[in-house]
Amino acid sequence: MTFSVATLQARVEAIFRRAGLNQVQAAALSRVIVAGERDACTSHGIYRIEGVLRTVKAGKVKADALPVLDRGEGAILRVDAGGGFSNPAFELGLPVLAERARELGLAALAVNDCTHFAALWPEVEAITEQGLAALVMCPSYATVAPAGGTRPLLGTNPLAFGWPRPGRDPYVFDFATSVAARGEIELHRRAGKPLPEGWAIDAEGEPTTDPVAALGGAMLTFGGHKGSAISTMVELLAGVMIGDLTSPEALEALGTTTLAPRHGELILALSPEMFAAGRPGDPFARAEVLLQAITGQGARLPSARRYAARAKSVAEGIALMAAEVELLDRLQEQ
Ligand code: NDP
Ligand code: PYC
Structure with a gap:
């Protein structure tokens, strides 16, 4: 249908x-x-x-819950989601975030005390629609082993980026810092399909392609130590720095991975025009040269x-x- x-x-x-x-x-x-x-x-x-x-x-x-905006002063503003979902909190903060980024060159929106289950690209796209670049990240709950470790500690910690392209869809990537989102593991379990190798380890720390064993064990970071470090950065910036829960703390507070976790989210908006002011070339035109060189090789853009x-x-x-x-x-x- x-x-x-x-x-x-x-x-x-x-x-x-x-x-x-x-x-x-x-x-x-x-x-x-x-x-x-x-x-x-x-x-x-x-x-x-x-x-x-x-x-x-x-x-x-x-x-x-009704989210509450604290406009703050300068580059940092905050929305208290009041224990509700992250999405209405973001929608409330977006206009002031964009206004501040246009005025100052960059601005940050910290969302606190929100339940988060969503993809990040809708937020990134909403910022690029304002002619701004965006970087968005949040922790999750402890389901991923750090590279070299054997037990869940980090979250699947998504990181998303967007660059506005006048007259075209923006350049946007949005991915979990684990090899795959946990939702993908669950979808494999429901479909009775084995996981690709390299996604997860079981409760004994051994590699597994069984989604059930993976859900009871730990997921792996993408790119080994590189994904592990980026995931740790997400914990530090979008957990510790904004005064909200890290992934192990979020799991401890919730007590289960069958419900959506509660923590914070960090959203950065940047004005390419203000950063490039006084420098040679138009940043949007220069970006097009780069992006078209990528697709010119037959590669696809995220x-x-x-x-x-x-x-x-x-x-x-x-x-x-x-x-x-x-x-x-x-x-x-x-
Ligand atoms: P994927 O690995 O499916 O895709 C990640 C990104 O890579 C997408 O932007 C995708 O673009 C792009 N991409 C994929 N293949 C290629 C390719 N061959 N060439 C160029 N670009 C490519 O994402 P994940 O499974 O890691 O994450 C899925 C979603 O899960 C994300 O939206 C993320 O925000 C969400 N998530 C949310 C969490 C939360 O706590 N709220 C936790 C973890 C994940 P395209 O879409 O066009 O394929
Ligand atoms: O797919 O990893 C995931 C996820 C965790 C929380 C929301 N999505």
């Missing part, structure tokens, strides 16, 4: 409203989940609805697959499998 973006968003929002989320939370969540499904990012699409509902039911997230999926979904509707439609029907009736 296919659904228009608006229809699917209305259905998902209705499920969340029925589960007790207020309008602010339900609307922001349905936007990000349907965007994931629209762009064929299934590990953070409608598959996440049940996780959200479980987290609400367990009382681990405030379904009626997000190219996603933009193609989006164009197809917008033109033809978002295609869902029968089991996914049944899930929506069931959740809407609950």
Whole structure:
């Protein structure tokens, strides 16, 4: 079955409203989940609805939270998500973040006390739509072994970057600093498919391709020690520095990996024009030379697959499998 973006968003929002989320939370969540499904990012699409509902039911997230903005002064502003989800907190902070980055050259938004389950690229894209570059990161909960270690400690700690391209889709990458997002492991488990080698170790620290053993053991960082160091940076900047939980602390507070974790998020917005002022060349034109040299070699840019999926979904509707439609029907009736 296919659904228009608006229809699917209305259905998902209705499920969340029925589960007790207020309008602010339900609307922001349905936007990000349907965007994931629209762009064929299934590990953070409608598959996440049940996780959200479980987290609400367990009382681990405030379904009626209203985020509060502290505009601060200078380059740093803050949104207290009040124990609600990260997405409405980001939406609240975005206009001031963009205004401040245009004024000062760069600005940072710290989101505190939020439950986080989402992909980061929707936030990165929202910043590039303002003509700004973006860097976004957050911890998760301890499910990944540091390189050379054997036990879960780091989170899957996503890192996303965006560069605005006038008249084109922005350059955006967004990935977990583990080899794959945990959502991918869960999707393999549900499909009864083995994992590729090199994704995980079991509880004894031995390499495994069994998703169940991987979920009970530890995931591995991408690029060995390099991914491990970047993941540690995310813990330091988006956990320790903003006065929020690191991944081991988030797991300790939640007590399980079956619910969405609560911690903080760091969002940086940068003005290419202000950084390049007084230097030779237009930064956007120079970026095009670089990006087109990449595609000129036959390589693809990150997000190219996603933009193609989006164009197809917008033109033809978002295609869902029968089991996914049944899930929506069931959740809407609950
Ligand atoms: P992937 O490995 O699927 O993709 C990562 C990025 O690499 C995407 O931007 C993708 O673009 C790009 N890419 C993939 N293949 C190529 C290629 N051949 N050439 C160029 N670029 C390529 O991502 P992950 O599984 O690591 O993460 C998936 C999502 O999970 C992310 O959105 C992340 O934010 C989210 N996540 C969220 C967490 C949280 O705590 N909230 C924790 C961990 C992950 P494209 O999409 O076009 O393929
Ligand atoms: O896919 O790794 C993941 C993840 C963790 C929290 C949200 N997504």
